[in-house]
Amino acid sequence: MSRSGAITFKGNPMTLAGEAIEVGQAAPDFTLHYFEGGMKALSLADLKGKPTLISVVPSLDTGVCAIQTKKFNDSLSGMGDAINAVTVSLDLPFAMNRFCGAESITNMRVGSDYQDRNFGNAWGTLIEELKIECRACFVLDSAGKVVHAEYVPEVTSEPDYEKALAALKSAS
Numbered sequence: 001m002s003r004s005g006a007i008t009f010k011g012n013p014m015t016l017a018g019e020a021i022e023v024g025q026a027a028p029d030f031t032l033h034y035f036e037g038g039m040k041a042l043s044l045a046d047l048k049g050k051p052t053l054i055s056v057v058p059s060l061d062t063g064v065c066a067i068q069t070k071k072f073n074d075s076l077s078g079m080g081d082a083i084n085a086v087t088v089s090l091d092l093p094f095a096m097n098r099f100c101g102a103e104s105i106t107n108m109r110v111g112s113d114y115q116d117r118n119f120g121n122a123w124g125t126l127i128e129e130l131k132i133e134c135r136a137c138f139v140l141d142s143a144g145k146v147v148h149a150e151y152v153p154e155v156t157s158e159p160d161y162e163k164a165l166a167a168l169k170s171a172s
Contacts, residue, residue, distance in 0.1 A: 003124065007134050009155040016134060017117075018124040020151065027144045028122035032086070032111025035093040042086070042111045048144050051171035052084040053164060055108070056125050056136040058155060060091050060099040068135070068158055069105060075165055076107040082172055088125075090114050090132050124151070135159060139167040147171050 003020065005013040021028070032042045055072050057065035069087050076085050085108040089096065096110035113119040113133065120126025125133045137159040139148035148167030152159050 002128055006124075007127070007151060007153055007155060009127065009130065011154075014130070014134070014155070015128040016124050016151070017126040017128050018121045020124045021138060021146055021149045023146050023149055025146050027138070027140050027146055030113075030119040030122055031115075032088060032113055032119055033093050033115060034109065034111050035097045039093065042109065044144060047084045047086070047140065048142065050082065050084050050142055051168055052086070052140040053108075053168050054086050054088060054138040054140070055159075055164075056088045056123070056133050056138075058127075058130075058132045058135065059089055060087070060096055060110075064135070064156055064158060065089070066099070066103065069099075069108065070103060071158075071161055072164075073103075073105045073107045075161065079107070079168075079172075083168060085109065086111050088113060088119055088133060090117070090120075127155075137164045139164055139171060141171040 003016045006016040007014050029044045087110050093112045125136050135152040135155050137150045141147050
């Protein structure tokens with residue numbers, strides 16, 4: 001299944017693969033990859049037990065994606081180990097690791113969907129025409145239930161940070 005015209009990129013309608021995630025549903029499983037002393041996997045099971053923010057971006061090497069990641073990272077500084085926070089993109093794990101080091105991203109983990117795009121297909125964030133993730137934001141409660149879901153209508157726009165952070169705080 002795909003959703004034609006679900007979002008736009010620079011005003012052009014785009015198709016998202018998969019179904020939209022909705023508040024109240026159980027979060028779909030996924031496997032992402034990250035580099036930390038070697039290649040490692042991150043799945044939904046690794047995040048259960050704590051409220052979780054999942055910030056989805058097309059590429060950390062673009063302006064709005066960098067802003068989004070830095071704003072969430074800064075906003076999460078006081079929450080410590082009480083929550084999980086992950087930025088998802090199709091960037092290679094090495095590039096994501098480099099970005100986090102250069103930008104002092106310490107309150108978020110990164111996960112790459114580069115291998116098989118299972119996150120993008122399961123969460124409805126893969127832009128079929130461009131083969132990149134759209135901009136989206138999800139919050140899960142500690143059991144893995146979706147309590148906030150936002151697909152940003154225009155990829156070049158920022159998400160609603162306040163709504164996502166309020167949902168994360170209320171899930172804590």
